Amino acid sequence: MTPIKIAVASGKGGTGKTMVATSLASVLVSEHRVQLIDCDVEAPNAHLFLKPSINWSSPAVIMIPEINEERCTACGKCVEVCEFHALAQIGTRILVFPQLCHGCGTCSLYCPEDAISEIPHQIGEMSRGLTTNGVDFLMGELTISEPMATPIIRQLKGLVNEKGEIIIFDSPPGASCAVVATVHDADYVLLVTEPTPFGLHDLKQMIGVLKATGTPGGVIINRDGIGNQQLESFLEGTPYPILMKIPYDSEIALGLASGNVLTDFIPQYQSEFQSLHRRILEHYAKVSA
Amino acid sequence: MILMISSQGDTLQSEPSLRFGRAPYFIEFNLEDDSWKAHENPAVSEAGGAGVAASQFLIDKKASAALSGRFGPNAHYALTHANIRMVTFDGDYRSVQSVIDAYKDEKLQEAKH
Amino acid sequence: MLKRANPIKQCVILSGKGGTGKTSICAGLIDISSKHVEGVYVDADVDAANLALVMDAVQQEIHRFTGSKLAFIEPEKCINCGFCYDVCRYHAIKEPTDDQPTHQVIDLLCDGCGACVYGCPTTAIHMEAQEEGEWYYSTSSFGDLFHAELFPAAENTGKLVTMVKQNAKLFAEEHQKSLMLVDGPPGIGCPVISASAGANLALVVTEPSVAGIHDLNRILQTLKHFDIPTLICINKSDLYPEGTAQIKALAQSENLEVCGEIPFDDDIPKAMIAAQPITQYSPNSASSRTIEQIWNVIYEKLFHQDGKV
Numbered sequence: 001m002t003p004i005k006i007a008v009a010s011g012k013g014g015t016g017k018t019m020v021a022t023s024l025a026s027v028l029v030s031e032h033r034v035q036l037i038d039c040d041v042e043a044p045n046a047h048l049f050l051k052p053s054i055n056w057s058s059p060a061v062i063m064i065p066e067i068n069e070e071r072c073t074a075c076g077k078c079v080e081v082c083e084f085h086a087l088a089q090i091g092t093r094i095l096v097f098p099q100l101c102h103g104c105g106t107c108s109l110y111c112p113e114d115a116i117s118e119i120p121h122q123i124g125e126m127s128r129g130l131t132t133n134g135v136d137f138l139m140g141e142l143t144i145s146e147p148m149a150t151p152i153i154r155q156l157k158g159l160v161n162e163k164g165e166i167i168i169f170d171s172p173p174g175a176s177c178a179v180v181a182t183v184h185d186a187d188y189v190l191l192v193t194e195p196t197p198f199g200l201h202d203l204k205q206m207i208g209v210l211k212a213t214g215t216p217g218g219v220i221i222n223r224d225g226i227g228n229q230q231l232e233s234f235l236e237g238t239p240y241p242i243l244m245k246i247p248y249d250s251e252i253a254l255g256l257a258s259g260n261v262l263t264d265f266i267p268q269y270q271s272e273f274q275s276l277h278r279r280i281l282e283h284y285a286k287v288s289a
Numbered sequence: 290m291i292l293m294i295s296s297q298g299d300t301l302q303s304e305p306s307l308r309f310g311r312a313p314y315f316i317e318f319n320l321e322d323d324s325w326k327a328h329e330n331p332a333v334s335e336a337g338g339a340g341v342a343a344s345q346f347l348i349d350k351k352a353s354a355a356l357s358g359r360f361g362p363n364a365h366y367a368l369t370h371a372n373i374r375m376v377t378f379d380g381d382y383r384s385v386q387s388v389i390d391a392y393k394d395e396k397l398q399e400a401k402h
Numbered sequence: 403m404l405k406r407a408n409p410i411k412q413c414v415i416l417s418g419k420g421g422t423g424k425t426s427i428c429a430g431l432i433d434i435s436s437k438h439v440e441g442v443y444v445d446a447d448v449d450a451a452n453l454a455l456v457m458d459a460v461q462q463e464i465h466r467f468t469g470s471k472l473a474f475i476e477p478e479k480c481i482n483c484g485f486c487y488d489v490c491r492y493h494a495i496k497e498p499t500d501d502q503p504t505h506q507v508i509d510l511l512c513d514g515c516g517a518c519v520y521g522c523p524t525t526a527i528h529m530e531a532q533e534e535g536e537w538y539y540s541t542s543s544f545g546d547l548f549h550a551e552l553f554p555a556a557e558n559t560g561k562l563v564t565m566v567k568q569n570a571k572l573f574a575e576e577h578q579k580s581l582m583l584v585d586g587p588p589g590i591g592c593p594v595i596s597a598s599a600g601a602n603l604a605l606v607v608t609e610p611s612v613a614g615i616h617d618l619n620r621i622l623q624t625l626k627h628f629d630i631p632t633l634i635c636i637n638k639s640d641l642y643p644e645g646t647a648q649i650k651a652l653a654q655s656e657n658l659e660v661c662g663e664i665p666f667d668d669d670i671p672k673a674m675i676a677a678q679p680i681t682q683y684s685p686n687s688a689s690s691r692t693i694e695q696i697w698n699v700i701y702e703k704l705f706h707q708d709g710k711v
Binding site (some may be wrong): 011012013014015018042043045048049081083084102103104105106109110142144145146147148149154172173174175176177178179180184196197198201202205206207208209211212213226227228250253254256257258259 | 417418419420421422425449450451452455471489491492510511513514515516517520521529551552553554555556557558560587588589590591592594595609610611612613614616617620623624627628638641642644645668671674675677
């Protein structure tokens with residue numbers, strides 16, 4: 001079977017993305033090679049549930065300019081070409097602002113004196129390990145006070161196991177750049193939402209992202225029963241079928257709060273997640289035909 | 290000695306701007322002869338790094354002091370390295386002229402960081 | 403009614419983890435505070451903006467928002483030399499295909515750095531600023547709201563957050579308001595840093611779960627780094643008592659006050675559906691009374707101790 005990359009996203013935060021990603025990984029790992037990548041590098045949580053034993057870690061970096069003052073003629077070309085204003089010129093000195101730098105390399109590319117080298121600036125850390133049931137787990141963590149999450153997500157994507165059979169991306173909330181970096185190369189997106197006005201509003205934003213990336217997707221309604229019917233009526237007119245409903249249940253809330261995987265503490269959900277996987281494959285086959 | 294005051298508009302009667310990097314205008318005021326001119330802030334619509342871009346503009350204009358409501362960390366870093374004094378005012382000043390008068394009377398405070 | 407505070411006091415509501423109840427609690431605080439202090443309200447979670455929904459706000463002004471720039475290749479000028487493809491670190495250049503005989507920019511992947519622009523031998527590439535969202539000024543029965551919607555898939559650089567906040571602040575100065583309450587985004591990165599800039603106080607809404615506590619720790623470290631005085635409130639506090647105890651221990655070790663414990667309340671989604679703050683929907687509920695108590699602490703910190711927590 002070809003590897004399938006499934007991203008779990010939501011728009012609104014706290015709708016149950018990590019619950020779905022960790023349950024799906026735990027259930028599928030008994031029959032497949034599964035990799036789970038936690039792309040929510042600002043607030044990564046999947047490791048708290050899967051408890052992998054981390055055996056590899058590496059700094060996540062962007063390459064920022066370093067000015068060789070002996071070669072620099074203060075021509076100002078680097079300041080002129082930097083779209084992000086990460087460089088400024090004061091007299092004959094060039095100042096670098098690491099937190100504005102995107103690591104694009106434009107300054108060094110156009111420096112006529114070859115006076116700019118690029119040095120790593122750490123913005124986070126990436127870790128990898130195996131869970132007891134064999135999930136190949138990867139996560140990134142943005143360093144406190146660093147602004148940019150997407151370069152770490154891009155670096156995590158470089159570690160995707162192309163020999164894996166199922167790769168699951170746990171996405172950050174929202175519907176902007178970090179989410180695009182997570183879902184753009186996924187084959188399928190699971191949209192986890194809740195039947196409330198907030199859930200619906202943010203799901204619509206997320207559907208906007210899928211339209212832009214052209215990725216197919218299906219919906220999981222979590223905490224079914226707490227809100228109203230608007231969500232389901234909205235979904236009727238869209239190409240995003242409801243693949244699963246998880247009712248609101250205080251036993252689930254407590255189990256998750258204490259850091260357990262849903263399919264471990266309520267084993268009946270194992271078959272539910274197996275059927276979910278089947279429905280994903282069916283829908284994916286249908287839309288890609 | 291040249292002052293640069295962040296401003297909402299392009300005259301001395303305009304309301305001063307409490308923002309630095311994204312101020313619509315800078316009023317350049319020469320303390321030697323009280324002459325002045327208005328500049329559109331080239332940084333106002335930048336997606337990021339407006340503070341650095343506005344600082345670069347002031348550096349290139351050879352300003353000695355920058356007057357605004359508040360300076361972000363990047364602007365602070367750039368202006369400090371360029372030896373440009375940072376002076377702050379609050380929302381009580383209704384015109385750029387009144388900010389300049391307060392500066393001359395030494396009623397304004399240096400930016401804290 | 404408290405008259406104008408000078409300068410205006412800013413309080414930002416954050417959480418680290420998403421979905422802990424920031425917006426519902428913020429709406430309650432707006433309802434209660436508006437009876438004591440004139441304020442302006444800001445929704446700084448621009449890619450999942452929900453505050454207007456519970457405030458039943460009516461849009462008065464719509465403004466276009468132009469964000470970052472992207473590269474464009476003019477097909478007439480492109481000679482397929484491949485320079486752009488070679489220099490792009492974001493894999494945002496697509497090589498020619500049967501349908502499209504010249505190189506093309508993949509908008510979603512373009513970071514807007516301009517590396518391809520300056521060295522293109524036929525100057526076929528230029529940068530164009532993108533319309534990436536809208537921001538709004540709205541009114542409600544509680545007061546004035548500034549909010550925004552980033553278009554899906556746009557880059558959230560914090561610029562839109564900064565712009566919405568700055569317009570709110572200018573409005574507040576002009577109308578002699580005393581308080582600016584900001585409903586912040588989840589996470590700890592760029593939009594959070596922009597939402598917190600200039601805040602006199604942060605209220606962190608957390609929940610007693612391992613994930614909530616993990617992310618609470620990260621947002622507390624972030625606020626400490628930026629030197630912003632911080633209060634903590636625990637939402638769904640009766641869900642997992644062990645977690646609540648852990649949060650209190652963490653607060654104590656960080657020398658921070660837990661200013662309210664809001665029990666799980668199934669009226670919260672109902673209030674959302676009724677487009678009302680919880681404090682209006684069920685004013686006598688335990689959650690509403692706790693929100694009132696939280697407001698009292700915020701009021702003390704902002705207006706009686708000059709922001710020193």
